[in-house]
Amino acid sequence: MNVIQIENLWKEYRLGVISHGTLSRDLQSWWARLRGKEDPNSKLQPMLAGQEKQIEGDHFWALRDINLEVKEGEMLGIIGRNGAGKSTLLKLLSRITAPTKGQIKVKGRIASLLEVGTGFHPELTGRENIFMNGAILGMSKKEIKSKLDEIVDFSGIEQFIDTPVKRYSSGMYVRLAFAVAAHLEPEILVIDEVLAVGDADFQKKCIGKMGEVTQEGRTVLFVSHSMSMISTLCEKGVLLIDGKVAKYGQISDVVLAYYESISDTKRTSVQAEFFSDGSCRFVSAAIASKNKIDTREVDLGSEIKIIMIYDLLKETENLYIPNYHIFTAEGQYVCCVNSPRVKPMKLGRYRAQCVIPPFLLNEGAYTVGVAVTSLDLYCSDLRGQQTVHFYEKDILSFNVVDSKIPDDWNYGVIMTVPGVVRPRLSWTIEKTA
Amino acid sequence: MQQAAGTDTAQWDFIIKPKTGWFDIDLKELWRYRDLITMFVMRDFVTVYKQTILGPLWYIIQPLFTTVVFTIIFGKVAKISTDSLPPFLFYLSGNVIWGYFASTLSSTSNTFNNNAYIFGKVYFPRLTVPLATVLVNFLQFFIQLFLFLGFYLYFHLHGAPVQPTRWLLLLPLLMVQMALLSLGLGVLFSSMTTKYKDLRFAMSFLVQLWMYATPVVYPLSQIPDWLLPWYALNPMAAIVESFRFMFFGVSSVQWSQIGISWLVTVLLLFAGVMLFSRIEKTFMDTV
Numbered sequence: 202m203n204v205i206q207i208e209n210l211w212k213e214y215r216l217g218v219i220s221h222g223t224l225s226r227d228l229q230s231w232w233a234r235l236r237g238k239e240d241p242n243s244k245l246q247p248m249l250a251g252q253e254k255q256i257e258g259d260h261f262w263a264l265r266d267i268n269l270e271v272k273e274g275e276m277l278g279i280i281g282r283n284g285a286g287k288s289t290l291l292k293l294l295s296r297i298t299a300p301t302k303g304q305i306k307v308k309g310r311i312a313s314l315l316e317v318g319t320g321f322h323p324e325l326t327g328r329e330n331i332f333m334n335g336a337i338l339g340m341s342k343k344e345i346k347s348k349l350d351e352i353v354d355f356s357g358i359e360q361f362i363d364t365p366v367k368r369y370s371s372g373m374y375v376r377l378a379f380a381v382a383a384h385l386e387p388e389i390l391v392i393d394e395v396l397a398v399g400d401a402d403f404q405k406k407c408i409g410k411m412g413e414v415t416q417e418g419r420t421v422l423f424v425s426h427s428m429s430m431i432s433t434l435c436e437k438g439v440l441l442i443d444g445k446v447a448k449y450g451q452i453s454d455v456v457l458a459y460y461e462s463i464s465d466t467k468r469t470s471v472q473a474e475f476f477s478d479g480s481c482r483f484v485s486a487a488i489a490s491k492n493k494i495d496t497r498e499v500d501l502g503s504e505i506k507i508i509m510i511y512d513l514l515k516e517t518e519n520l521y522i523p524n525y526h527i528f529t530a531e532g533q534y535v536c537c538v539n540s541p542r543v544k545p546m547k548l549g550r551y552r553a554q555c556v557i558p559p560f561l562l563n564e565g566a567y568t569v570g571v572a573v574t575s576l577d578l579y580c581s582d583l584r585g586q587q588t589v590h591f592y593e594k595d596i597l598s599f600n601v602v603d604s605k606i607p608d609d610w611n612y613g614v615i616m617t618v619p620g621v622v623r624p625r626l627s628w629t630i631e632k633t634a
Numbered sequence: 635m636q637q638a639a640g641t642d643t644a645q646w647d648f649i650i651k652p653k654t655g656w657f658d659i660d661l662k663e664l665w666r667y668r669d670l671i672t673m674f675v676m677r678d679f680v681t682v683y684k685q686t687i688l689g690p691l692w693y694i695i696q697p698l699f700t701t702v703v704f705t706i707i708f709g710k711v712a713k714i715s716t717d718s719l720p721p722f723l724f725y726l727s728g729n730v731i732w733g734y735f736a737s738t739l740s741s742t743s744n745t746f747n748n749n750a751y752i753f754g755k756v757y758f759p760r761l762t763v764p765l766a767t768v769l770v771n772f773l774q775f776f777i778q779l780f781l782f783l784g785f786y787l788y789f790h791l792h793g794a795p796v797q798p799t800r801w802l803l804l805l806p807l808l809m810v811q812m813a814l815l816s817l818g819l820g821v822l823f824s825s826m827t828t829k830y831k832d833l834r835f836a837m838s839f840l841v842q843l844w845m846y847a848t849p850v851v852y853p854l855s856q857i858p859d860w861l862l863p864w865y866a867l868n869p870m871a872a873i874v875e876s877f878r879f880m881f882f883g884v885s886s887v888q889w890s891q892i893g894i895s896w897l898v899t900v901l902l903l904f905a906g907v908m909l910f911s912r913i914e915k916t917f918m919d920t921v
Contacts, residue, residue, distance in 0.1 A: 206646075214919060292918070296650055296757035299915035305650040319755045324681040333677060336670040338757055 203308075204389060204420050205271040205294070210303035212264040212289050212444075263289040265444040267292035267303070271389075274418040278435035278452055280427065280459050283532050285441040287424050291393055293451075294422070309388025312338060318378030323367035327358065329375055330366055334381045348384045356380035389420045426530070428456050428566070430617060459530075460497075460566055460600055480515035481573045481590035484550070488569070488599045500604045501564065501623070505557040507597065510572045512550050520573040521546060521590070528595070530566035535621055539574075562601050563623035570594040651768045652915075654908055659911045664759045674766030679773060693777040697729040704729070708851045717853040717884045720794050723785060724878070728839070728850035730782050734814050734843050735870060742820025743837050746828045751759050753918060760914040761907070764824065768817045775809070786881065802880045808873060811899055815869055818833040818903030823912040828917050849874050855886040862891075869895040 212373050264286045271277050292298050293305060320337040321330050331352055335345040345352075353362055356377045358369075366374060393615050425431050431438065431452065438455035440448040440462065448458040489506040490499045499505050507525050526538035538555060572592035610625055683689045701722060708714045709721035716724040742764040746753070747764055790796050827833045849857075849868045857865050865871055872887055872895035879885035 243744050270826055298918045300652050302652055304652075306646040307650065308645060308647050310647075313756075320752055322677055324684045325677060329676070329680070336667075336673040337752065337756055339667070339758065340669075342669040342672075363721065477829060548653075550709060 202273050203270045203306075204273045205269070205308075205422075206270040206306040208304050208306070209268050210264055210267040210290075210293065210305060211262065211301045212286075212293060212298075213301040214261045214263055259532070261479045263444050264293070264300075265286055267444075267446055269446065269449065271420060271422070273420055275424060275437055276421045276435040278423050278431040278438040278455070280428070280431060280438060280455065281441035281447075282462075282530065284503050286444040287441055288393065289444075290441070291391055291422070291424060293392060301339045306388070309525055310339060310385075311391060312382070312385050312387035313391035313393065318374065321366055321374070321378060324365055326354075327356075327362040327369070327443070330377065331381055334378065337384075338385050340385065352380045352384050355383060359439065387419075389422070391422045391424075393424045428459065432456055460598070480513070480517070481521055482512040482514055483571070483573070483576070483591045483593060484510040484512060484527060486510070486569075486571050486593075486597055488597050490599075497598075497600055499599050499601050500559075501562075501601055502559045502604070502606075504559055505562070505599065505601075506554055507557070507569055507571075508552065510550065511573055513546055513548050514633070516546075516548050519577050519588075521575050522571055523551075523571070523573050525555055526570035526572065526592075526594070527562075528568045528570070529621060530568065533621065535562070535567065560625045561622055563618060563620050564601050564603050565621075566598065566600045568595040569597040569599070659761065659907060660759065664765075666667055667759050667762050669918060670758060671762045671766050671769070674762060675770045678766065678770040690777060693774045694781050694914055696782065697726060697733055699777050700729050701726045705850055714852045715856055717855055717878075717882075717886075719796065719878075719882055719884060720789050723782075723789055723794070723796065723863035723882075724853075725851065726782050726785060727878050727881060728874055730775070730778045731812065731874050732845055732848065732850045732870070733778060734771055734812060735873075736845070737774065737822050738768055738771045738813075738816035739823070740841055741771070742817065743827065744834070745824040746913070747834065749823075750918075760917075761821070762911065764817055764821050764910075767820070770811050771807070771816075772813070796882050798881055799879065799883045801876075805877075808876055808880070811869075811896065812908060814903050815873070816900045818899065818906035820906070822902060822906035825906070825909040825913040828913055844868075844870070847871075853860065853878075853886070866891040866894045867898060869898040871895070 205283040267286075267290065270586060279290065281287050291313065293300050294307075295311055318334065320333050322333060325333060328349075331349065332342065332345055336342070353359055356373075357381075358373050358377060361369065361373065366377070369377070421435075423431065423435055435452045437450070438448075439446055440455045442462055447462065448455050486507070486509040487494050488497075488499070489508060491503050494508075509523060509525075511523070513521060518542055522543065524537060524541050526537050527535040540553060540555070542555050570593055573590045575588045575590060577588070683692065686692065686697065704725040705721050708725070709716065745760070745764050745767075749760075753760065786796060823833060823837060827837075827841045845851075847865075847868055854865075854871065872891045875885045875887035876892060879887055
């Protein structure tokens with residue numbers, strides 16, 4: 202049985218400064234409508250027919266014709282890059298904002314863990330806040346009363362329950378807030394890991410709670426950037442790209458589709474003849490690891506080589522400097538690396554290789570952009586005159602995986618470690634007393 | 635397939651749709667959230683004067699000082715007529731009624747801006763917030779009403795010409811009108827401030843000016859005849875004057891003016907709730 206049914210869902214946002222000049226524009230629209238003419242400020246109607254472009258004028262379509270069904274007791278993973286529409290979808294589901302077109306049919310109560318502590322008032326006591334927060338989340342007074350002891354127990358702060366929460370430590374605050382949310386017992390739980398950043402302890406609790414609700418057979422919608430976590434927790438998944446459902450089905454297929462989408466080229470090596478500004482030409486690029494070229498999956502413990510081949514077409518006094526730009530799949534800039542000082546080079550074909558040492562990048566998907574820049578050292582500007590000859594963003598992609606070989610560092614326990622980097626630093630542990 | 639979709643509509647608890655009609659308020663849902671309204675009332679009541687030294691005494695100090703100032707400036711200096719009523723009682727009665735209206739209006743008109751942080755996280759019927767404000771401000775009103783009754787009794791016992799009329803029994807009805815009016819206007823302004831932010835600054839200014847367009851510091855009998863039909867469009871005029879009539883039996887307020895006042899109140903309430911119901915669904919996109 203379906204508990205959520207999303208039908209032809211569209212969501213539009215207006216870009217730019219919304220309040221600017223709207224009064225006069227509103228009057229203009231209103232006057233036009235009054236005379237039965239077409240609203241001069243409306244671009245909406247013709248667009249809905251066959252919307253191909255996501256942005257048109259100052260309209261932005263965050264969701265475009267989403268159709269989705271979620272069955273009772275299903276764990277659905279929602280994945281996609283930043284800006285793909287995941288959070289918008291969750292906002293519509295939790296009724297914070299309304300869709301522009303289409304509808305969502307829901308059976309049961311939806312609650313999300315981002316509501317934790319909503320409506321807490323610092324001047325109210327813990328007990329009063331339990332009632333306040335519970336009422337905001339849609340519980341009746343009776344319902345809260347019957348669960349009050351349980352909630353207080355769970356929070357573990359019985360002795361402070363009649364103290365205003367402004368005197369609480371932040372830990373106590375979160376514990377109390379979470380206790381209320383955990384006892385809400387919604388039929389559908391929405392978890393946006395992206396928004397629950399910061400407090401690791403809290404995240405752990407959220408995940409723990411998720412395991413619990415799964416066993417109870419409740420429906421969970423889970424948004425995360427951690428593919429390993431999504432793969433283990435969810436059986437079904439949906440991939441959003443630019444506000445559209447790009448893939449729906451078994452989670453493994455969807456995760457694969459996600460990796461493929463990260464690099465538009467779907468390749469680990471690229472060859473081209475046309476990226477050039479006349480003085481320097483991009484030829485090809487590739488990822489290599491363990492002497493295997495064009496690999497997608499790279500083990501955590503092996504070197505990753507980024508190789509680029511390019512031609513110098515014009516000889517100058519300037520230095521041509523190859524540089525690579527590494528991003529996470531979510532678009533976070535990991536680093537920009539360039540080669541050390543190079544001698545002025547003769548015309549011809551060059552091969553630049555950069556090695557990322559083992560145990561530097563954490564598990565996850567990465568994209569690489571490659572570029573060649575030149576520096577005019579004779580330029581009067583101290584910072585040097587910089588010219589970018591080509592910059593191919595996201596041209597390569599690779600996926601760092603933990604081959605899960607037990608060793609001294611992971612204690613034989615295979616776990617997900619947060620962070621972009623996962624270096625094995627040098628440690629000393631001495632007995633001092 | 636079509637048929638199946640048609641028959642199972644009852645199985646859904648709710649359907650999330652784009653804003654549709656003009657009057658899209660789910661009263662049943664609002665009733666389900668009545669506990670939330672009482673929680674908001676409780677919260678506002680407990681928190682407003684917490685950590686102030688005088689606490690709820692402020693409710694008394696405010697109208698008392700304003701009345702003293704009015705008595706001196708408008709009564710003694712400007713010598714404006716008070717329909718031969720004791721000036722102090724006259725101004726106090728105006729202040730009690732106006733005080734409720736002004737404070738309710740200014741707090742409800744900030745509903746969206748003040749609660750954006752909650753509205754952005756969780757759904758509940760947004761109308762619960764202004765409704766709670768309207769209710770919690772009755773507390774202030776009752777405290778000030780008792781203050782007024784105290785002075786009223788004092789003047790009465792000392793032989794001042796103040797006699798309650800049997801119309802006093804209709805005071806609850808007047809309070810309902812007062813509440814509906816400030817709710818309607820409050821939600822109307824709060825909906826408009828989400829788009830036109832300037833209104834927020836205009837509000838306090840507007841409320842101040844409005845007081846002078848209402849018989850608070852002067853009686854209705856001072857308004858020239860040619861202006862009266864226009865003057866009656868201010869719904870607060872009839873409310874303030876009816877209040878005085880109930881307690882003093884002296885007022886030039888007409889039934890027709892009371893009727894117009896109710897009509898304007900109901901119209902404003904409908905317009906306000908209508909606009910509110912349209913804005914509340916997509917308000918988070920514009921803040």
